[in-house]
Amino acid sequence: MLRSMYSGIAGLKGFQTQLDVVGNNIANVNTSGYKKSRVAFQDMMSQTIAGASAPTGIRGGINAQQVGLGSQIGAIDVIHTQGNRQTTNRTLDLALEGDGMFIFASGVDEDEINLPDANLLYSRAGNMYLDDDNYIVNANGEYLVGTNEAGNPIRIQLPEDFTSFSIQGNGIVNYIDENNETQEAGQIALANFANPGGLEQVGANMYRSTVNDGLVTADDGTPLLHEPEDGVASIVSGALEMSNVDLAEEFTDMIVAQRGFQANTRIITTSDEILQELVNLKR
Numbered sequence: 001m002l003r004s005m006y007s008g009i010a011g012l013k014g015f016q017t018q019l020d021v022v023g024n025n026i027a028n029v030n031t032s033g034y035k036k037s038r039v040a041f042q043d044m045m046s047q048t049i050a051g052a053s054a055p056t057g058i059r060g061g062i063n064a065q066q067v068g069l070g071s072q073i074g075a076i077d078v079i080h081t082q083g084n085r086q087t088t089n090r091t092l093d094l095a096l097e098g099d100g101m102f103i104f105a106s107g108v109d110e111d112e113i114n115l116p117d118a119n120l121l122y123s124r125a126g127n128m129y130l131d132d133d134n135y136i137v138n139a140n141g142e143y144l145v146g147t148n149e150a151g152n153p154i155r156i157q158l159p160e161d162f163t164s165f166s167i168q169g170n171g172i173v174n175y176i177d178e179n180n181e182t183q184e185a186g187q188i189a190l191a192n193f194a195n196p197g198g199l200e201q202v203g204a205n206m207y208r209s210t211v212n213d214g215l216v217t218a219d220d221g222t223p224l225l226h227e228p229e230d231g232v233a234s235i236v237s238g239a240l241e242m243s244n245v246d247l248a249e250e251f252t253d254m255i256v257a258q259r260g261f262q263a264n265t266r267i268i269t270t271s272d273e274i275l276q277e278l279v280n281l282k283r
Contacts, residue, residue, distance in 0.1 A: 002274065002275065003047070004271045005268055006069065006070060007070035007267065008070075008268040009264075010044060010070030010071055011070060011071055011261075011263075014073055015264065016261065017073055019254065019257045022250050022253050024037065025245045029247060029250075030243060031243050032125045032241065033083070033123055033205050033241055033243075034125075034243040034245065035083075036078075036079050036245045037077060037078050037079070038253075039076055040073075040074045040076075041071045041072070042071065042072060042073075043068050043070075044068065046067060046068045046069065048064060048065070049065040050062075050064060051064050078196070081244050082241070082244065083242045083243055086239060086240050086241075087239050091165065091166060092128040092136070092167075093237070093238060094128060094167065095126055095235070095236040096124055096233035096234075096235060096241055097233055097234045099232055100232035101123060101190060101193070101196075101207070102122065102124070102138075103120060103189055104140075104142035104206070105121075105143045105153075105155070106142045106143070108143065111154050112154050113155060116222055120145075120209070121206040122207045123205050123207065124241055125138070126235075126240055127139060128144060130158065134159065134162075135155050135156065135157045136155075136173070139204070140204055140206075143156075145225070146189050147186060147225055148186055151225075153225060156185055156186040157186075158173075159177065162175040162177060163175075164176045169234045169236065170228050171188035171235050172187045173185040187228075188228060189226065190227075190228055191225070192216045192224070192231070192232050193216070194213075194216070195213050196213065197213075198212035199213045
């Protein structure tokens with residue numbers, strides 16, 4: 001059978017995956033904290049028809065003769081560039097300006113969190129809420145991780161008698177108590193990654209740590225809690241970081257993928273016509 005037919009099939013599979021990625025990017029064009037993905041292709045193993053030969057005293061060298069066998073997906077990258085900031089004027093809407101991610105914990109029932117025992121997830125989406133116990137949580141009910149004055153990880157909670165609160169750029173959550181005095185409820189902590197593209201997407205705007213994300217950790221292996229503005233992002237209260245999807249770029253990639261898919265179907269059709277001619281040689 002013709003190698004070109006199988007090369008065309010491999011190309012169809014690759015461009016179909018690229019269309020899947022582009023479609024997901026476009027679907028999340030308005031998702032807070034979403035980071036776009038891209039597909040990188042690479043060629044498959046080539047079949048060697050004749051090997052290379054070295055030059056001799058009476059004859060020059062000869063290059064190898066190889067026929068490629070199509071393309072395959074080399075990588076699907078997540079591009080962690082800064083998204084545009086949308087002002088909401090809501091205190092619990094938090095945008096990050098710079099590197100780093102919010103840390104969320106679930107499966108904890110104490111105010112002071114034991115990080116090795118907690119289920120930790122990370123996100124750039126900063127739409128926060130107060131639950132019935134005045135803990136700061138995300139849309140899934142997972143607790144926003146912060147630190148107390150001693151630097152220990154905690155669930156940030158506002159007291160029942162607070163009248164108003166604010167969040168500063170360095171992550172400190174202040175509130176006004178019933179005596180009209182300013183008190184500190186805690187400081188929002190951030191995690192930093194040398195390779196954020198190595199994080200695993202788990203849905204709901206959340207990421208899970210992997211062995212290849214370059215998470216900056218303490219000596220005991222737990223995530224190192226960074227203070228905002230201390231080498232990582234600063235926090236902007238009253239705003240959200242929107243998706244970094246560029247629709248013009250996505251539509252261009254979609255056209256390229258569509259034409260690539262179309263060209264590969266033409267390769268398959270042409271190969272089929274050649275096989276038909278071979279079958280019809282003897283009539």
